[in-house]
Amino acid sequence: MTELLRKALEIQTERRDGRFMYLAPYYRQAKQVAWDYLCYYAKDLPGTKINQSELRVDLINGSRIRLAGAGDDPDALRGIFLDGVVLDEYADMSPRVWSEVIRPALVDRKGWAIFIGTPKGRNHFWRLYEDTADDKEWYRNIYRASETGVIDPHELEAAKREMGEDEFLQEFECSWTAAIKGSYYGGLVEDADKEGRISRVEHDPAIPVHVAWDLGISDSCALWFFQVTMGEVRIIDYYEHNNVGLEHYVKIMAEKGYWYGDDWLPHDAKVRELGTGRTRAETLVNMGRRPRIVPNHKIADGINAGRLLLQHCYFDEMNCEQGINALRSYQREWDDVKRVFKKSPLHNWASHAADSFRYLAIAYRNLKPKEPDPDWQEEMLKKPSLDDLWEIHDFDVANHMEPRI
Numbered sequence: 001m002t003e004l005l006r007k008a009l010e011i012q013t014e015r016r017d018g019r020f021m022y023l024a025p026y027y028r029q030a031k032q033v034a035w036d037y038l039c040y041y042a043k044d045l046p047g048t049k050i051n052q053s054e055l056r057v058d059l060i061n062g063s064r065i066r067l068a069g070a071g072d073d074p075d076a077l078r079g080i081f082l083d084g085v086v087l088d089e090y091a092d093m094s095p096r097v098w099s100e101v102i103r104p105a106l107v108d109r110k111g112w113a114i115f116i117g118t119p120k121g122r123n124h125f126w127r128l129y130e131d132t133a134d135d136k137e138w139y140r141n142i143y144r145a146s147e148t149g150v151i152d153p154h155e156l157e158a159a160k161r162e163m164g165e166d167e168f169l170q171e172f173e174c175s176w177t178a179a180i181k182g183s184y185y186g187g188l189v190e191d192a193d194k195e196g197r198i199s200r201v202e203h204d205p206a207i208p209v210h211v212a213w214d215l216g217i218s219d220s221c222a223l224w225f226f227q228v229t230m231g232e233v234r235i236i237d238y239y240e241h242n243n244v245g246l247e248h249y250v251k252i253m254a255e256k257g258y259w260y261g262d263d264w265l266p267h268d269a270k271v272r273e274l275g276t277g278r279t280r281a282e283t284l285v286n287m288g289r290r291p292r293i294v295p296n297h298k299i300a301d302g303i304n305a306g307r308l309l310l311q312h313c314y315f316d317e318m319n320c321e322q323g324i325n326a327l328r329s330y331q332r333e334w335d336d337v338k339r340v341f342k343k344s345p346l347h348n349w350a351s352h353a354a355d356s357f358r359y360l361a362i363a364y365r366n367l368k369p370k371e372p373d374p375d376w377q378e379e380m381l382k383k384p385s386l387d388d389l390w391e392i393h394d395f396d397v398a399n400h401m402e403p404r405i
Contacts, residue, residue, distance in 0.1 A: 001037040007084050007112075008063040009045075016062025019109075021085045023102070025092040025348070027069030031055060033088065034067055070097045071348055075243060077101050083109045090128075091120035091329075094349030095322065098124075119176045121186055123325040126176045145172040182331040182341050184303050185354070188310045189328050198324065201316040203236045204229070208261030210367065211253065212294075212360035214352050215266055215280060216242060221249060222352035224323060224360050225258065228367050233313045235360075238323035240352060246280060250287045263289050264363035266355075267296040292366075294359045299345065302358035309361040326353030 004020055011018040022038070024030035035055055042048050047060025055067035068077065070093045077097075082105045087093065098113075106113060117125060132138035145151050151172075160168050169175035180186045192198050203209070207227045214222040221244075225237035239252055253260065269281045270293060276283070281291040297305075315324055326349070333346040345351065 001034060002041055003114075004065060004084070004086055005038070005041055005045075005059075008059055008065055009061060011061070011063055011083055018059075018061070018063030018083050019081055020063065020065045021080075021082055022065065022067045022088065023070050023085055023093075023097075024067070024088050025069065025071045027055075027067075029089075030067040030069055038065065038067070070094070074101055077105070080105050081108050082106050083111045084113070085111065086114045086116065089117040090115045091117050091123055091125035092348065095124035095325070096349070098128075118171060119174055119178075120170070121178075121180045121183070121190075121325075121328040122176055123329050124322075127321075127325075129176075142174045144174050180329060180331055182334065182346075183328065184330050184332070184345065185307065185310060185327040185357075186329075186331075188307060189324060192310065192313065192315065197313065198315045198317050200318070201234050201236050201314050203227070203258065204234070205259060209236065209258040210261040210264065210363070212264045212356050212363055213249075213266070213269075214356035214359065215269060216352065220349075220352040222323070222326075222356040223249065223253075224320075224353075224356050225256070226360060228364065233309065233364065235313055235315045235320055235323075237316065238320040238353070240322060246283055247287065250284070250289060261290065262363075262367075263291045264294050264359055265291050266294055266359055269293060292363070294362045295366075297362055299358070300343070302362055303345070303354075305361035305365070306354075306358050309364055310357075323353040323357070326350040327357060330354035 001022070004022060008018055008020045022030060022034050024033060038057055039050055042057045042059070042065075043050065045059065049058040050056075051058065057065045059065070063083075070077075070087075074094065074097050078101055082102070085102055085106070087098070087102070090098075102113065105111070115125070115128065119125060129140055132140055145156055156172065159172065163171070166175075166178040167181050169178040170181065177190070189198075204227060207229060209225050209227055212224045212226065214220075216222075220240055220242040222240045223238065224235055225239075227234040227236060237256065237258075239249070241248065241252075263284060265281055265284075269291065270279050272279050278286075281293065284291045310327075317324075329348075329350040330353075331346055331350075332341040333344055334340075335342050345354070
């Protein structure tokens with residue numbers, strides 16, 4: 001925080017409008033972690049104005065330092081300009097925050113960025129660390145508790161005894177490979193990587209590509225593209241976007257050039273929208289798609305189905321990188337008061353890909369693996385009737401957990 005203040009005081013601009021930001025995964029988190037520190041170090045500086053309601057400090061030279069949350073509504077940060085930013089706990093933010101929001105905000109001012117945080121598996125934070133290894137414009141370092149001497153050695157030993165090995169390695173030794181605490185899929189994704197099931201997965205043009213959707217309106221929409229063959233599930237592509245209509249996703253799918261099978265949608269796709277009076281499934285039919293409705297199920301059962309199916313999946317490493325990172329990071333919510341994990345998953349940037357994968361796992365129970373068949377391709381090209389949309393009914397997921405390979 002002192003470095004952020006120093007940079008804000010040193011900057012010289014003709015318009016006296018230096019803009020700086022401390023960004024945490026959530027607004028409340030930014031306030032809890034950094035606001036008191038910022039006020040403590042800034043309050044005695046001459047000419048400083050502290051705006052409590054906006055979590056903003058205005059300095060005598062015209063510079064402003066603002067605290068914000070990346071996960072509350074990242075699109076609300078669009079259109080700003082920045083001279084410098086600190087991204088704290090970057091591993092807990094959506095990768096879109098940097099590439100789509102913060103990086104463009106730094107361009108005009110040739111601004112700087114500092115990324116700090118605890119590793120959470122080999123996700124986008126790890127990728128950034130690896131990609132900047134030979135870039136002279138970047139400085140990177142890992143500060144392990146066992147090497148810095150900041151924490152008393154006796155406290156470290158006590159923590160090591162009382163915490164699980166993975167949790168200790170992640171929190172104190174900055175391990176990229178330690179399992180994420182409370183992760184549903186992290187260990188299974190690591191197993192897939194070790195077994196060579198995350199690599200280059202060729203698209204077979206003779207087999208239809210099915211799509212599992214997590215539908216969002218103001219939220220993100222996530223799509224997994226997969227093929228089912230005898231003995232394996234090939235996940236060949238992934239796409240995620242937000243704040244766009246269904247026509248955008250249909251256009252993207254057309255541009256990919258796959259021969260498509262079914263689109264698997266969540267149960268609420270049968271709900272009629274107030275504006276059009278149509279369901280989103282009906283809208284997709286009118287756009288030439290073949291939607292099917294995933295049976296309604298408990299989230300825990302769907303996650304269990306995903307865990308079982310993941311052991312038999314092959315992922316294209318390049319096309320599915322964002323989705324794979326999300327599966328690694330998908331975890332149970334932590335209860336700070338009771339100091340235990342809740343039964344429900346944490347809703348954050350990783351949720352959309354994980355929900356879509358859950359629908360994929362449930363949909364798989366209704367798909368029969370097929371060898372390439374020219375006659376089947378002709379059948380798939382037929383446009384379904386609206387009655388066909390509801391031909392898959394709810395079923396007892398708990399009794400259909402074992403993947404059919």
